[in-house]
Amino acid sequence: MSRIEGFAPAKINLTLHVTGQRADGYHLLDSLVTFAPVGDRLSVAPADELSLGVTGPEAAGVPEDGSNLVLRAARLLAEKQDIRRGARITLEKCLPAASGIGGGSSDAAAALRLLARLWGLDPLPPPQSFAPLGADVPMCLAPVPQRVGGIGEELRPVTLPPLPALLVNPRIEVATPAVFRALASKTNPPMPDSLPAFAGAGECIDWLAAQRNDLQAPAIALAPVIAELLARLGALPGCRLARMSGSGATCFALFETPVAAEAAAERFRATYPGWWIASGTLGDQTQKAQPASRA
Ligand SMILES: C[C@](O)(CO)[C@H](O)COP(=O)(O)OP(=O)(O)OC[C@H]1O[C@@H](n2ccc(N)nc2=O)[C@H](O)[C@@H]1O
Numbered sequence: 001m002s003r004i005e006g007f008a009p010a011k012i013n014l015t016l017h018v019t020g021q022r023a024d025g026y027h028l029l030d031s032l033v034t035f036a037p038v039g040d041r042l043s044v045a046p047a048d049e050l051s052l053g054v055t056g057p058e059a060a061g062v063p064e065d066g067s068n069l070v071l072r073a074a075r076l077l078a079e080k081q082d083i084r085r086g087a088r089i090t091l092e093k094c095l096p097a098a099s100g101i102g103g104g105s106s107d108a109a110a111a112l113r114l115l116a117r118l119w120g121l122d123p124l125p126p127p128q129s130f131a132p133l134g135a136d137v138p139m140c141l142a143p144v145p146q147r148v149g150g151i152g153e154e155l156r157p158v159t160l161p162p163l164p165a166l167l168v169n170p171r172i173e174v175a176t177p178a179v180f181r182a183l184a185s186k187t188n189p190p191m192p193d194s195l196p197a198f199a200g201a202g203e204c205i206d207w208l209a210a211q212r213n214d215l216q217a218p219a220i221a222l223a224p225v226i227a228e229l230l231a232r233l234g235a236l237p238g239c240r241l242a243r244m245s246g247s248g249a250t251c252f253a254l255f256e257t258p259v260a261a262e263a264a265a266e267r268f269r270a271t272y273p274g275w276w277i278a279s280g281t282l283g284d285q286t287q288k289a290q291p292a293s294r295a
């Protein structure tokens with residue numbers, strides 16, 4: 001086998017309810033998660049040792065050493081499965097780092113999918129066994145809409161309509177631990193027990209609008225530009241909901257049609273040339289994330 005390529009889609013927390021805190025400090029979550037058709041690209045090729053090269057428009061500041069989640073994931077998998085081979089891994093960063101859209105976690109998950117193919121491991125160990133890499137890693141292993149509980153390890157796939165979206169990062173980094181620390185109430189109501197069967201994007205967005213991201217207020221307290229960004233997204237023609245993803249600072253705006261989302265992206269690109277801006281339809285990215293062999 002020569003080279004296998006794969007895709008690490010951005011993770012979007014459509015909702016993020018913080019419902020409690022464990023004795024070890026980690027927070028209990030009730031979050032509706034989906035994935036975007038924008039993301040990082042990875043490849044793996046056979047080699048005796050493990051190595052990683054990072055390229056791409058968002059590579060600056062991303063570690064290339066053993067602290068990169070891709071190498072940490074590869075080492076953990078090799079150790080669990082007693083693999084004595086290595087891999088030459090490349091990572092093309094297109095997602096901004098430390099931005100609430102799970103870039104590192106999705107990279108780790110994509111690396112695990114690719115190495116499972118390269119090393120002939122089928123199936124992978126259960127998603128929960130990769131929780132030591134980070135709370136977001138288990139949910140990124142299958143990039144499908146899901147309701148996430150526990151501290152990120154309880155995964156229940158859900159059915160959502162395709163959601164046309166604009167994603168914007170205003171180029172400020174907010175540290176996840178600092179945002180959780182700044183959260184005033186650690187015990188907030190969960191989402192309703194069951195999700196309605198949505199007839200389309202509009203109905204789903206109406207329901208989402210009644211839910212929350214509990215980390216949005218503390219993130220705004222640390223970085224007030226997030227409130228400005230949300231106001232500007234909310235004022236876009238056709239925008240039905242503007243909210244922050246994860247611990248920020250990336251925010252998303254939801255629309256009823258892909259045309260409206262793309263028009264909003266063009267308008268934002270012209271106004272904020274320095275910001276990271278992407279548009280696409282949120283949903284199941286399994287097919288796009290499928291590892292593919294190259295000669
Ligand atoms: C905010 C989310 O992105 C929502 O999906 C995740 O909860 C965070 O996922 P992540 O970045 O993979 O998180 P980790 O790398 O495991 O943890 C970073 C830090 O976030 C805090 N953390 C994370 C997850 C969680 N359920 N409770 C927490 O309190 C802890 O302070 C932890 O030290």
Ligand SMILES: Nc1ncnc2c1ncn2[C@@H]1O[C@H](COP(=O)(O)OP(=O)(O)OP(=O)(O)O)[C@@H](O)[C@H]1O
Nearest residue numbers: 068069097098099100101102103104105107136246
């Ligand atoms: N593959 C990677 N890509 C980006 N950052 C990485 C990677 N591996 C390790 N890191 C480190 O992890 C930190 C957090 O980056 P990441 O992009 O995963 O955060 P995030 O988008 O906030 O994730 P989450 O939504 O899971 O909180 C970065 O500051 C960087 O130093």
